[in-house]
Amino acid sequence: MKTIHLFQFKNSISRKIPFFNEEHRLDNLNDLMTYDLMNTEKVTEFLIDVHDDFVFEDTSRGDLLQMCKNADETIEHYFATALDDYNVI
Incomplete structure (x- = not known):
């Protein structure tokens, strides 16, 4: 058995985290609440045990x-995607 990481963003599932810039990651709930007016995107990471021959x-x-x-x-x-209506990150 081995553990794999899968990432779900909207309707897609991938083996790598989507293209978001790491410096725009919101590290904790306070960050998320502080930037409540910003556009944010959620990526969910799943840790899954699979058989060694999983493809x-x-x-x-x-x-x-x-x-x-x-x-x-x-x-x-969570990742910040826009500061306001005019400045997209």
Whole structure:
């Protein structure tokens, strides 16, 4: 068995965290509350135990979603995407 990390952003599931800039990550709930008026995006990380022969590319989207629902641990990441209506990060 091995543990893999899957990331869900909107309707997609991937093995790597989406393209958001690390410096725009909101590290804690206070950051999220402070930037309440900003646009933010949530990426959910799932830690999943799979068999050693697991192949991500050979797994259907439905099966990946089910695996995420049954994940051992989930972590939510938030990223700031806009400061106001005119300044997009």
